[in-house]
Amino acid sequence: MAGGPELERLITLLARLPGLGPRSARRATLWLLREPVGRLEPLIEALATARQKVRRCSRCGSLDTADPCTICADPRRDRSAVMVVEQVGDVWAMERSGLFRGRYHVLGGVLSALEGVRPEDLNLAPLFARLESGEVREVILALPATVEGASTMHWLAERLRPFGVRITRLAQGVPVGGTLENLDEGTLAAALRARLPEEGDERA
Amino acid sequence: MAGGPELERLITLLARLPGLGPRSARRATLWLLREPVGRLEPLIEALATARQKVRRCSRCGSLDTADPCTICADPRRDRSAVMVVEQVGDVWAMERSGLFRGRYHVLGGVLSALEGVRPEDLNLAPLFARLESGEVREVILALPATVEGASTMHWLAERLRPFGVRITRLAQGVPVGGTLENLDEGTLAAALRARLPEEGDERA
Numbered sequence: 001m002a003g004g005p006e007l008e009r010l011i012t013l014l015a016r017l018p019g020l021g022p023r024s025a026r027r028a029t030l031w032l033l034r035e036p037v038g039r040l041e042p043l044i045e046a047l048a049t050a051r052q053k054v055r056r057c058s059r060c061g062s063l064d065t066a067d068p069c070t071i072c073a074d075p076r077r078d079r080s081a082v083m084v085v086e087q088v089g090d091v092w093a094m095e096r097s098g099l100f101r102g103r104y105h106v107l108g109g110v111l112s113a114l115e116g117v118r119p120e121d122l123n124l125a126p127l128f129a130r131l132e133s134g135e136v137r138e139v140i141l142a143l144p145a146t147v148e149g150a151s152t153m154h155w156l157a158e159r160l161r162p163f164g165v166r167i168t169r170l171a172q173g174v175p176v177g178g179t180l181e182n183l184d185e186g187t188l189a190a191a192l193r194a195r196l197p198e199e200g201d202e203r204a
Numbered sequence: 205m206a207g208g209p210e211l212e213r214l215i216t217l218l219a220r221l222p223g224l225g226p227r228s229a230r231r232a233t234l235w236l237l238r239e240p241v242g243r244l245e246p247l248i249e250a251l252a253t254a255r256q257k258v259r260r261c262s263r264c265g266s267l268d269t270a271d272p273c274t275i276c277a278d279p280r281r282d283r284s285a286v287m288v289v290e291q292v293g294d295v296w297a298m299e300r301s302g303l304f305r306g307r308y309h310v311l312g313g314v315l316s317a318l319e320g321v322r323p324e325d326l327n328l329a330p331l332f333a334r335l336e337s338g339e340v341r342e343v344i345l346a347l348p349a350t351v352e353g354a355s356t357m358h359w360l361a362e363r364l365r366p367f368g369v370r371i372t373r374l375a376q377g378v379p380v381g382g383t384l385e386n387l388d389e390g391t392l393a394a395a396l397r398a399r400l401p402e403e404g405d406e407r408a
Contacts, residue, residue, distance in 0.1 A: 002274060002275055003268050003269070003296065004274050007254060007268070007269065016243075017224075017228075018228065019223070019227075019229075019232060020224065028222055028223060028224070029254070030267075030292055033267055036255055040254065043217045046214040047236075047248045047251070048248055049213075050210060050236070050244065051240055051244050054207075065208040065210045069206070069208070092206050
């Protein structure tokens with residue numbers, strides 16, 4: 001390729017990033033090289049810092065440059081509520097909403113016979129340790145609404161019951177802004193089962 | 205943000221890449237961190253190599269880890285034909301087509317009164333030097349088919365005329381696979397002006 005093998009390799013690596021392809025990887029490479037000091041160097045530094053400093057939080061399993069992570073270390077976060085999620089991206093999504101003021105636990109996966117994910121492959125021990133400390137009063141199961149996610153939540157709820165904590169799940173239903181015609185049957189069924197009385201309806 | 209300020213900075217920098225946004229920058233960050241050795245480290249190395257080694261070719265103005273660049277240094281390339289393009293990305297696009305076996309010259313821009321780009325802002329001296337060497341017989345003007353590109357080609361053709369070389373331009377017309385209804389008037393006019401006799405039409 002024009003530009004030599006080193007540039008070709010950079011484009012190949014960038015093209016592997018989710019969301020980029022060969023075309024945008026080429027554009028990104030040229031964009032970075034147009035201002036090496038202002039664009040390329042800061043990116044190299046940020047990636048190198050991430051490589052050196054980011055680790056799994058030993059308490060919740062999330063990724064952070066500090067251990068315990070920013071959330072686990074924050075004294076303003078509610079210690080009594082723990083939300084169990086599959087991945088770090090789920091923590092980030094929930095944090096962007098700003099709705100949850102408790103702490104998280106990242107399982108790192110869900111049980112799956114098909115993909116050979118067993119309980120010992122999940123990040124479970126630190127969760128049980130936290131429950132043993134007695135500070136947790138509610139565990140919110142927020143695993144994906146898939147077959148594997150649902151069966152993992154069922155399995156986990158059984159394991160958590162002996163701790164005597166409240167166990168809840170995220171509600172299922174019609175996404176805000178969603179139209180019925182594009183929803184699958186499972187979601188429609190869940191939304192119908194969990195229907196709520198309309199405000200002001202005396203008979204509900 | 206969850207993950208700490210260093211991760212937040214990495215996501216911000218990745219989100220600036222053309223083709224990525226905040227959402228895909230978060231996905232890319234998590235994807236890289238999932239396998240630091242296999243994904244993050246090779247990318248850091250490739251970016252650092254690009255930072256250290258990539259430079260402008262002193263002959264043609266393209267980007268390469270070698271100077272003269274891979275194309276200028278290739279003895280199999282035709283020295284007698286030079287294609288003048290605006291940007292390095294244009295060289296890469298033409299090379300992917302595999303159609304051109306001559307060499308390139310990257311101007312680094314086009315003349316623009318609006319954006320204050322004057323002749324002295326363009327990479328012109330090495331082009332004139334190559335023409336003075338006497339090895340060039342044809343200069344193909346392949347600047348963008350915009351108002352600025354067209355006036356730059358006109359301006360440049362005047363400057364090149366004293367060298368006594370053949371000066372050509374890329375043809376304009378209907379893009380291969382393009383339908384007429386989506387084409388602008390300028391392209392339609394150019395395609396009509398430059399119409400060719402249908403093969404076998406004796407009257408044309």
